[in-house]
Amino acid sequence: MSHIKIVDLVNNTKTLQEVTAKGWVRTFRNNQFIALNDGSTIQNIQCVVDFENTPEEILKRITTGAAVCVKGTLVESQGAGQKVEIQVSKIEILGDSDAEKFPMQPKRHSLEFLRENAHLRVRTNTFAAVMRVRSALSFAVHSYFQQKGFFYVNTPIITGSDAEGAGEMFQVSALPFDNTPRTEEGKVNYKEDFFGKQTNLTVSGQLEAETYAMALGQVYTFGPTFRAENSNTSRHLAEFWMIEPEVAFNDLDANMDLAEDFIKYVVNYAVDNCTDDLKFLEDRLAQEEKQKPQAERSEITLLEKLNFILENNFKRVSYTEAIDILKNSKPNKNKKFQYLIEEWGADLQSEHERFLVEKHFKCPVILFDYPAKIKAFYMRLNEDGKTVRAMDILFPGIGEIVGGSQREERLDVLVEKMKALGIDEEELWWYLDTRRFGSAVHSGFGLGFERLVLFVTGMTNIRDVIPFPRTPQNAEF
């Protein structure tokens, strides 16, 4: 008889059937009650062992972490907390787990300890829930775009172009590192490298995605991107997954509409499809909040926060309006900001974004029309000659979750901008071709997937929402 997944057992109303379940022991109480979990759900199935008729050497091996196969009868549970349980007729130990050595004890571990055991932390309720929600959100991303007629594009991970310069890049090479071939000038001779040139890990698939949008109309990427920035924060990873839609004929307004609609869809998908896991994570967060001073505690629960996002429009505010609000704000006047806002043109810091989102508007904010000089070369210049059609979406607790823009579609304006910034036209010949041949208004944005998972799960460190985080000094596993 093949086994049934626990997610299909815990809500099963067809009692008195013979069932087989396989999973890992979470706890074993009173030599009688196994809480068995197989990862298919946050819920355990209670398995009641007939300890009087089970050999002592088997009972001893029913330890936390052990893999077991249980056969028995599904019956209505007498205990609290579950509808059904298994009256065990036969139990087989598939794999032992030495109770003294197994690092995942049935108690609360620190997140730091769990990060060092990233290969085992997914056996805890918290991380299993986070990773199931992450999986559901991934599928929601694909479902949303596919339903809307977007095409998924895999832009290259290894790139010969470092033109976007969105951050420090990792270099990729197949040369012998200890003894690299050299040119006559003593530089590394990349002609002898695998690709015949210097190559890096991508920081964004946008430029390549634009070439596809100008052919297929609506496209999106969803893949890993990299930053070699030495940022040891709870919001940065060296390797993270990014979603980048790009749409021909969309202007900035359509781009904002798309981003807002998209975020609401994926959040709603999680709320609808991850009920048990989100409830668990809501409770976890509430526990964590209790340990904070009263003043720092969140006023709303995790699900209230998610529903708030779904039910309210994101506030759209121009950069210029935002600067006015910030200049006249109490923390600016009282010199509480670390970086005081003195004039138009200032780059916004995290403290300013948080003020706008969390104190002033108390909802997600879309800032748009930023000063050209603090934004990337490919953003469309407005008629005022000093702002560009950029937009950032700011979320409570997370900060920037989306960065996007309408792209500069005019070849002459784009080339002039690149010249001013010293970006090599030769290297981006293919990108400029999209403006040479059948150019059109188009827009897109990038959403850091882990920040979305952070927001939806209520976790507070980005290292806890990706299976094996990559950060400075850390590439274990």
Added chain:
Amino acid sequence: MSHIKIVDLVNNTKTLQEVTAKGWVRTFRNNQFIALNDGSTIQNIQCVVDFENTPEEILKRITTGAAVCVKGTLVESQGAGQKVEIQVSKIEILGDSDAEKFPMQPKRHSLEFLRENAHLRVRTNTFAAVMRVRSALSFAVHSYFQQKGFFYVNTPIITGSDAEGAGEMFQVSALPFDNTPRTEEGKVNYKEDFFGKQTNLTVSGQLEAETYAMALGQVYTFGPTFRAENSNTSRHLAEFWMIEPEVAFNDLDANMDLAEDFIKYVVNYAVDNCTDDLKFLEDRLAQEEKQKPQAERSEITLLEKLNFILENNFKRVSYTEAIDILKNSKPNKNKKFQYLIEEWGADLQSEHERFLVEKHFKCPVILFDYPAKIKAFYMRLNEDGKTVRAMDILFPGIGEIVGGSQREERLDVLVEKMKALGIDEEELWWYLDTRRFGSAVHSGFGLGFERLVLFVTGMTNIRDVIPFPRTPQNAEF
């Protein structure tokens, strides 16, 4: 009035409505008929220009590749080949395309030329169709696993582990290449590198996925993987996308069932959802076949081939049976094989796989129970002590499309194997933990996504089914 996608226009039966369409001119005939395409479908919408009332300077700018916005009335078409067309009342040139300079002329280009213009080739019918099918197949992959209750896992791209040794690896570094810091022994000092150790691009997410399968039960990866092998063939890429499901409690038989069911699902999804594109690609392939000598032509069309896969069971054959068949085969007896099969234990070459699939069985073949010594360390040893529970799926025209196995779940057997092969136990401490704590039978496989796209689209070079191929001496774009 916002524009309507061409995929929603060509099959629209509500004629006499006013519509706006945006797209790129494929051809412009008789100063009157624009074939307009926006990438949403292989089909163009015919736009009939009232040339007598359209200024000459506009007509001149309606060139192949130009982006235009067309307003007019949707009417029943008088011409052959389309149901409806647009009677244009207003046309706006959004972006010009110099007919003499635009590389994508309305004629047949060589695939080699198109590869050099990978940023524009997706504006051709062939590549747009291939990339739409690729996108649909990607979604089918996610849909299949999510429906079955699998969780998507993003295993790391940058890895500190090179233990699997499935091929030559690319190294990743943030050190200054021209002047790397050195240890006292003169070696590169990786302690000063970003991760504090030597790191590479992953060749497989399997080992990490196994740790997740032993917690969440059923998981799959779908991400980029890398090989620094200097293989300039039509079947190899340095960067390609791989799908790797891993399932706790599955033995090799269940693994084969999963692989076969999965492949049939995704192929069927493409057949159902990419009808127009596959019909186009079928015709393209038929044209290509005509240029081959009669004896080399395929006997069946693309869709016949896909339907054959759907309707027939994959033939399951043990390695030992396969060796017997090959030893007694005509090409072996007549010494037509380059590598003659002389004894049990020989590694199978492409010529042998092709013989089995294309000549002997004439259907997809699953070979299983290979000699241990030609397979990876983590595959489960059979009771015979010389074969392992490995399986490869071989496809006509493609060769190996899937490689998988039941994994060695016994700690002592695994450690002994690693010792014999000189694989560092210390480095794989976390992998061995899955066998130390609650080990269980589990299995998985890897499917090279581009080989699947190659098979479904009928293309013959793997560089033509990924947007920007990475191969030796080539990392353009």
